[in-house]
Amino acid sequence: CFTLLRGLRSSFELDFVRFWLDRSSFMGGHKLDALSDRDLVWVEKGEIKQMGLSRKQAWLVQLSPESSFEWLDAQDQHLGSIALLTLGDLNKPFGVLGVGSVDRDRFAPDQSSDFLQHLSQVVGMTLEHAVAREHLARLSVTDTLTGSHNRRFLQPHSHQPLSQWFGKTKVACLYADVDHFKLLNDRLGAEVGDDVLSMVSNVLRLHVRANDPLIRMGGDEFVLLLPGCSEEKAREIASKSVFTIASHALQQDEKSTVSIGVSFSSDEKDMAVKDLIAAADQAMYVAKALGGNRFEMAESDDGGSGDEG
Numbered sequence: 665c666f667t668l669l670r671g672l673r674s675s676f677e678l679d680f681v682r683f684w685l686d687r688s689s690f691m692g693g694h695k696l697d698a699l700s701d702r703d704l705v706w707v708e709k710g711e712i713k714q715m716g717l718s719r720k721q722a723w724l725v726q727l728s729p730e731s732s733f734e735w736l737d738a739q740d741q742h743l744g745s746i747a748l749l750t751l752g753d754l755n756k757p758f759g760v761l762g763v764g765s766v767d768r769d770r771f772a773p774d775q776s777s778d779f780l781q782h783l784s785q786v787v788g789m790t791l792e793h794a795v796a797r798e799h800l801a802r803l804s805v806t807d808t809l810t811g812s813h814n815r816r817f818l819q820p821h822s823h824q825p826l827s828q829w830f831g832k833t834k835v836a837c838l839y840a841d842v843d844h845f846k847l848l849n850d851r852l853g854a855e856v857g858d859d860v861l862s863m864v865s866n867v868l869r870l871h872v873r874a875n876d877p878l879i880r881m882g883g884d885e886f887v888l889l890l891p892g893c894s895e896e897k898a899r900e901i902a903s904k905s906v907f908t909i910a911s912h913a914l915q916q917d918e919k920s921t922v923s924i925g926v927s928f929s930s931d932e933k934d935m936a937v938k939d940l941i942a943a944a945d946q947a948m949y950v951a952k953a954l955g956g957n958r959f960e961m962a963e964s965d966d967g968g969s970g971d972e973g
Contacts, residue, residue: 668790669703672763680743680764684735686712689758690795705735712750712757722780723748724771727764735762744768747777749784751791761787807880809858810865818879818887818937825934830891835929836898839944840868840905842884843921843956852918860884860920867908871901887941895928902926902959910957923951927962 673681682702685691688709712718715734725733726745733746746764750757761784765771805817821829842848842864849857861884868878868888879887890898902924910921925947929935943962951960 668787676763678763679766680740680746680762682762683759684712684762685759686757689752691758691791702739707735712760717748717750717760718754718757721750721754721784722777723750724773724775724777724780726768726772728768740764742766745771747771747780749780749787751784751788758788759791810862810880812865812869812878812880812886815879815881817877818881822936822938822941824937826929826937826940827934829937830889833892834894834931835940836890836893836895837927837940837944838868838888838890838898838902838905838959839925839927839941839948840864840886840888840922841924841948841952843923843952845884845920848914848918848920852915856914860914863912864909864920864922867905867912870908871904887944889937889940898926898928899959899961906957906959921957923948923956924959925949925951925962926959 669681669683672678683704684707685704686709687706692706717723724745724747725731727733727736727743729741733748736743736746743764744766745768746762749761749763751759751761763771805813807814826835842860845857845860848860861880864884864886865878865880868886872878872888872890876891877887877889879889881887888901890901893901906922906924910919913919925944927940927943927947929940947960947962951958954960
């Protein structure tokens with residue numbers, strides 16, 4: 665959207681370009697952080713139709729102190745004329761693009777609007793395709809069962825130094841593996857197994873921030889990366905996760921448990937992401953060897969004690 669706005673402004677020598685987008689439409693779930701409050705205004709469901717803008721694709725309006733447009737604010741008083749382009753199907757518009765000029769005759773109502781109607785269709789289709797592409801890209805790195813990231817999400821970062829992904833902050837890694845998952849899956853069925861994986865994913869999310877990467881590595885293994893997390897906090901998250909998962913009852917009074925390994929980035933060198941994960945993976949196997957249902961710290965950590973969930 666930012667590139668589109670900048671291109672329109674420069675190509676057509678415009679003094680004003682702004683999107684009004686319906687928050688309830690597919691655009692509402694799309695991240696548009698690059699746009700300022702001047703470039704983008706969210707409107708509520710049905711507001712475009714209430715304004716009468718869905719009756720045709722393009723509107724040309726001459727502005728004056730006596731005749732303005734409700735969606736403009738005090739900072740837009742310098743405008744002399746504006747074109748309002750309805751985006752999407754007129755029966756279900758998802759937004760309006762406003763382009764304006766200080767020249768009152770630039771978008772006079774008696775002018776032909778054929779080009780602007782075409783521009784409205786092009787911009788609408790461009791936005792729809794961009795959102796669809798982003799949605800497909802997001803699906804390609806999302807695990808469909810748990811909603812966490814999948815291994816493909818990790819691949820571009822795996823060999824990078826941690827600082828390239830997370831900056832200079834210290835990073836903790838939790839590697840979780842469901843204990844005896846194959847036996848549980850065979851005994852209670854794949855549907856219960858899927859429920860366990862979803863539950864483990866949800867529990868790991870409970871104690872962390874929304875942007876902390878949670879990755880299903882495949883099967884019953886999950887990796888949680890925690891930038892800016894202290895050792896004490898990582899231990900707390902691991903301990904709470906072990907306890908909460910073990911407290912979750914399955915059918916026939918069965919329970920599932922997890923083993924978790926915890927590792928930390930080094931102060932001495934900039935570790936690769938894969939090395940931090942490998943250290944947590946090794947600690948997880950120690951937890952399993954000690955009976956599972958616990959967490960263990962990676963060997964590189966001086967306080968390598970476990971916790972009995």
